[in-house]
Amino acid sequence: xxxxxxxxxxxxxxxxxxxxxxxxxxxxxxxxxxxxxxxxxxxxxxxxxxxxxxxxxxxxxxxxxxxxxxxxxxxxxxxxxxxxxxxxxxxxxxx
Numbered sequence: 218x219x220x221x222x223x224x225x226x227x228x229x230x231x232x233x234x235x236x237x238x239x240x241x242x243x244x245x246x247x248x249x250x251x252x253x254x255x256x257x258x259x260x261x262x263x264x265x266x267x268x269x270x271x272x273x274x275x276x277x278x279x280x281x282x283x284x285x286x287x288x289x290x291x292x293x294x295x296x297x298x299x300x301x302x303x304x305x306x307x308x309x310x311x312x
Contacts (some may be wrong), residue, residue, distance in 0.1 A: 220303045230264055234248060234249070234252075235247065235248060235249075236248065236249045236252040239252070240253075240255070240256045241255025241256045241258070241259050241292075242254045242255075243261060246247070254280075257280065261276050261280060262277075262278075266291070269294070269297075271274050271290045271293050271294050271297070272290075272294060274280035274286075275287050275291055275294060278290060
């Protein structure tokens with residue numbers, strides 16, 4: 218009779234699959250999806266380099282799907298822009 222093998226671990230190919238190289242530059246070779254997310258986050262940060270800290274925090278919060286935190290930063294950005302526009306209009310002559 219054949220013996221039944223129980224509790225034999227079957228390797229999970231998806232869990233052990235890694236990207237070919239470190240695309241996002243964080244020093245770790247991760248799963249392809251994690252490398253993609255890291256690369257996307259790095260590209261967003263590079264694109265907005267020089268912008269205010271609130272905008273950077275807003276983009277990071279959106280990319281991490283923390284929408285309540287992102288909303289807080291967005292409100293701060295909008296209020297700051299409105300205040301700057303009001304100050305500019307007060308300093309400029311109307312005619």
